[in-house]
Amino acid sequence: MDARPMELIDLLQGFIDAEPRLDIWRRYPDITEAEDNYTDTWACAQVSGQFAAFAREHGWEAVVVHADEPEQPLAFDHAWVRLTRDGRSTDVDWTARQFHNLHAAEGHDPNVLALPWPLAWDPVVIAPDDHLIVGRYGTITKEDR
Incomplete structure (x- = not known):
């Protein structure tokens, strides 16, 4: 039996327990104006960098995409973050719900908001450098520090 999924779940839960501010992104876009203003300085790059460091401290290879x-x-x-262990990768996006208005002009797209939080996917299945909701990006860089 492969123990990796439980280890991943434990890692995600550990980060949630260690960082209570994540609740803003769990509830997004149903947040207060003050919380929305806060996300201007604690957005995808900052959350991803913090999670990548947390994951590395717990024995995972982690890069910010x-x-x-x-x-x-x-x-x-x-x-977002790409986690790797035992040659298998998982992409994790804590702030994906900000795309709630990407495919629904009025926002609150139920197809986006019903996705699990944090959003996690196998980059091999989707495409190595595509995002599960957004799709393809023209430029991808990876930061491993």
Whole structure:
């Protein structure tokens, strides 16, 4: 039996327990104006960098994936984390719910908001450098520090 899924679940739960501010992103977009303003300085790059460091402290290989130039015209630059262990990778996006208005002009797209939080996917199945919701980006860089 493969113990990896439980280890991943434990890692995600450990980060949730260690960082109570994540609740803003769990509830997004149903947050207060003050919380929304806070996400301007604690957004995808900051959350991803913090999670990558946490994951490395707990024995995972972790890089922050910085994605620029999305093909989807309503999308914007974004960041998420690629975890690797035993040759298998999982992408994790704590702030994906900000794309609730990407495919539904009025926002609150139930197809996005019903996705698990944090959003996690196998990059081999989707495409190595694509985002599960946004799709393809023109430029991808990976930061491993």
